[in-house]
Amino acid sequence: MGKINAVITGVGGYVPDYVLTNEELSRMVDTTDEWIMTRVGIKERHILKDKSLGASFLGTKAVEELVKKTKVNPLDVEAVICATSTSDYVFPATAALIANNAGLKNAFAFDVQAACTGFLVALTNATAFIESGRYKKIVVVACEKMSYITDYTDRSTCPLFGDGSGAVLVEATTENIGIIDSVLQSNGAGEPHLKMRAGGSACPASHETVDKKWHTVYQEGQAVFKHAVTDMSDVSVAIMERNQLTADDLAWFIPHQANLRIIDAVAHRMNVGKEKIKINIEKYGNTSAVSIPLCLWEMDNERILHKGDKIVISAFGAGFTWGAMYIIWGYDSK
Ligand SMILES: CC(C)(COP(=O)(O)OP(=O)(O)OC[C@H]1O[C@@H](n2cnc3c(N)ncnc32)[C@H](O)[C@@H]1OP(=O)(O)O)[C@@H](O)C(=O)NCCC(=O)NCCS
The missing domain is CATH 3.40.47.10 (Thiolase/Chalcone synthase)
Structure with a gap:
């Protein structure tokens, strides 16, 4: 048999409805649309306003869309790896909450903490699991509720961050494609x-x-x-x-x-x-x-x-x- 590669076979994503514009931010702190656009390049960001919802809410939305798009049987997914710096709790893992919410009942689930590089690290993990031959279907999900760790009185950081989620299905293939x-x-x-x-x-x-x-x-x-x-x-x-x-x-x-x-x-x-x-x-x-x-x-x-x-x-x-x-x-x- 040829070498097993890991390939992305679908992508899901989600951003919350509320849009925080530079105009609104400039009423909260001493900043301007011009400064933020010139120095960083951001016009607006999506914010999860509901204080009772954590990052797993965002991650679950992306995984649900991924399941719908790829038509994968949720029970066939063997692992969920979640990249986040804004986990719902210190423990349990946000990945476990997402797997349960999205009906991936047979998957083992764990979080990866590598900040903004987290998706890359999680995807590299999934790739190694699949290349080893032990796993065939893994969901890698990234979800961040950055708004909850943003100080909206600090103009040097509050224009920077937004909330959202993204998920990919990673599967085994013997074609020369993938990661x-x-x-x-x-x-x-x-x-x-x-x-x-x-x-x-x-x-x-x-x-x-x-x-x-x-x-x-x-x-x-x-x-x-x-x-x-x-x-x-x-x-x-x-x-x-x-x-x-x-x-x-x-x-x-x-x-x-x-x-x-x-x-x-x-x-x-x-x-x-x-x-x-x-x-x-x-x-x-x-x-x-x-x-x-x-x-x-x-x-x-x-x-x-x-x-x-x-x-x-x-x-x-x-x-x-x-x-x-x-x-x-x-x-x-x-
Ligand atoms: C954060 C960042 C946008 C700031 O831009 P910068 O050009 O470095 O700006 P500085 O921090 O040097 O600040 C320059 C001036 O702008 C001011 N300033 C900072 N934020 C401002 C804002 N939102 N509006 C207006 N002025 C602002 C500062 O007070 C400073 O004023 P001073 O010269 O009178 O002291 C930029 O440093 C950056 O992108 N850093 C890396 C971010 C990153 O990659 N993070 C890793 C992944 S999360």
Whole structure:
């Protein structure tokens, strides 16, 4: 038998209805549409307003749509891997809640925490499970309720983030398509620059941590920006070189959507033209682990993904974590 590859066979997604515009934000903090568009490239983001709903609500929506689109029997799905930094609870895993809600009753389920690189890490895990021959159908879902960890009095972070979810079905194939290669890296020295300062075992929740707003995203923007540009560029170029890919070979480059200027700088290093870069940061903001599957979801819905398309995706996030993946797309969107 030929080598078993892992291939994406469907994409689901979801964004909540409420749209928070730059105009509304500029009434909340001292900012402007012009500053946010020029410095970051975001016009609006979707927000889950209902305080009683966690990230699993968003993830369940994406998985339900995925099941409907692919017509997979939910009972045939063997594993659910969820990438999130905004899990419903510290435990149990959000993946378990989603699997139960969406009727994937036979799947074992676990979460992956790699911040904005989470989808890439989860998909690499799913790929390894499938290539090993032990699993045939795995759902990888990313869901983020970033609004609950955003301080809407801090103008340096509150324009950045949005809520949403995306999910893919990963199946076994012996065709030479699917997830061909990935490079994943991390460096814990990035911790001081991008973190949620309290709520974990190193700094448990207390009145003091709540008063100090330590349960929201803390980011030293410029330091993170520099690392994001360098590390995402290096890893994207590395995956192209070791797979003998030139920019001409690529149908699409799909980057994590954190800042339009970061995307431009990385694409420039890769020598990829604007027409091949998927960008939707303007509509959704930075949805952390969700941003790449949300791109795939839109592209699938627009029917612009074709079997054989060569795609590079890359991401950077807290940790620091970063990585890139080379995919040969497995089906014509319909
Ligand atoms: C966060 C980020 C958009 C900030 O942009 P920046 O160009 O670095 O801006 P700075 O933080 O240097 O701030 C520049 C000035 O704008 C001001 N400013 C910050 N936010 C502002 C806002 N929303 N509106 C208006 N002014 C703002 C600052 O106070 C500062 O003013 P000063 O010069 O008077 O001190 C950018 O650093 C970034 O994208 N970082 C990386 C994000 C990322 O990739 N994260 C990893 C994945 S989650």
